[in-house]
Amino acid sequence: LDDAIAQVRATQADLAGKVDALKQVSSDIKDANDTVGGLADGVNDAIQSGASSLSGLQQQVSGTTMPALSAVLDDVSAGAGQLAGGAAALSPMLDQVDATLSQLDGILAQCASSVAGAAASVRDAGQKVGSLANDVAAIEGLQTVGAVSTVLDLDPEDVGTFLGSPAQLVTESVFPVANYGSNVTPFYTNLALWVGGFVLVAIYKLEVDDEGVGDFRPWQGFFGRWLLLNLIGQLQAIICCVGDLCLGIQCVSPVAFVFAGMVESFVYVFFIYALSVAFKHIGKALGVLLVVLQIPGASGLYPIEMQPEFFQALKPWLPFTYGINAMRESVAGFYGCYYAQNLGMLLVFLIPALLVGVAARRHLLNINALFDRRLAETDLMISERTDMEGACFRLSTIVKALMDSGGYKRTFMARVAHFELRYPVYVKRGFAALIIVPLALTALMFVLPAKFGLMIVWVISLVVICTFLIVVEYLHSRVGQKTTLADMSREELYGLLDAELKEEFMAFAPLEKIRLDREAERDGTPGPADPLSDAPTMAGRAAADRGASAQDGDGQKGGEDR
Secondary structure, X not given: XXXXXXXXXXXXXXXXXHHHHHHHHHHHHHHHHHHHHHXXXXXXHHHHHHHHHHHHHHHHHHHHHHHHHHHHHHHHHHOOOOHHHHHHHHHXXXXXXXXXXXXXXXXXXXXXXXXXXXXXXXXXXXXXHHHHHHHHHHHHHHHHHHHHHHHHXXXXXXXXXXXXXXXXXXXXOOOXXXXXXXXXXXXXXXXXXXXXXXXXXXXXXXXXXXXXXOOOOHHHHHHHHHHHHHHHHHHHHHHHHHHHHHOOOOOOOHHHHHHHHHHHHHHHHHHHHHHHHHHOHHHHHHHHHHHHHHHHHOOOOOOHHHOOHHHHHXXXXXXXXXXXHHHHHHHHOOOOOHHHHHHHHHHHOHHXXXXXXXXXXHHOHHHHHHHHHHHHHHOOOOOOOOOOOOOOOOHXXXXXXXXXXXXXXXXXXXXXXXXXXXXXXXXXXXXXXXXXHHHHHHHHHOOOOOHHHHHHHHHHHHHHHHHHHHHHHHHHHHHHHHHHHHOOXXXXXXXXXXXXXXXXXXXXXXXXXXXXXXXXXXXXXXXXXXXXXXOEOHHHHHHHHXXXXXXXXXXXXXXXXX
């Protein structure tokens, strides 16, 4: 370290001497600049002198020569008649003119030489300043490069090569795709499978006829028709995917590609069928809306980062997202378990479809039957089964009618009267809102800048208003059905309860035994014993309690308390 410090100090002393030399050079440059400044002043003085001489010459020509020439011409013109006599006097005058012109030539030559000298002086001064600047730059460069090279021991050629190309870029393709057609095959294949499923629900009837089949439950009809649609959907998927392979797309695993298409068709057909069978034409419209949202929102053609934030937030909730990603794995190459993960996420969409198609559809049978009857009445549109009774009642409604048919009927008739009075008003207001609200929002779209938000509000308003009108019409159609329920006898209500319980997967309920207990109570004989014990059945005990309560002074209230 001491040797290095001594070397550094020696280098520092050397650099200090060079700095002093540079200061001397800087002083010389300053003196040279002063000399150049004096030279520039001289050039400026010469230019000013030449300009003054030219100005004086101009004044002399304009003030002396030209008036003289004018006077001579005037004299010549005036003395034309005296030309012969004045010829002798003309010769001295011409000599004077020649002398004046000669003087003018001398002045012009002097001015030209002055300007040429000034230009030469300026060029010489520029060359001197440029050479001085080059010398200074060369001196500074030599000093700096030499010092750096001495201290850091750098090779100038290596430094120049590095500064010329400081970095080299190497491109390596991880999952290369041969052409654009292979790149967009997953998107267009998923789109074809979705459209194929939509065409299936548009061609085939969704409701199953009971002719030649017998009675069946709604969920049985749902899965029976779905098996047919799914079989055709699988055939569509195989034909579509094999057709892609025959066209020559890039595919690292044709088996995985075809299998992904079959899984996607399985999910898409089930999803579209569930929406269509549960919500009828509204469900089909939702299927079209979903495919419109999935085209930009599933990142099929462009990266999702290039889409608006709305579609970026919507991407994880779309089936196309996982179907396209799974197919891309089989086209370009597999990465970990990404292929299986995407197919698994795609199968998750079967859960909401199952809830809509099986659970929600059962509660929508009445309103679907209403739709079908109304469509059949138009004689313009093809409807599903028009022989559906559409008179399914909830268990709570049937039990209320059984427990107190008179009170239920009075309460129901009061509500019916109130609703029937308001029904025309509801319909008029709904249709007025259906016209006014969209027109108002459309007018605002031309005034306010938030067009996308107004478009969303426009769609939501249409959905809300249409839903309101559908509910009002449905309630109006149910009035007659519930009036029939209130007019039923107890035996008819028990039969309806029996059918409803069996519909709720409770075919094992001992309804026949309950009827026997009721008949035994009515005849005054004890009810049949429970086969598992000697005690009366629960229904028999409840009937006995109701009979006893009817004899006390509390009337209906006592029966309800018990």
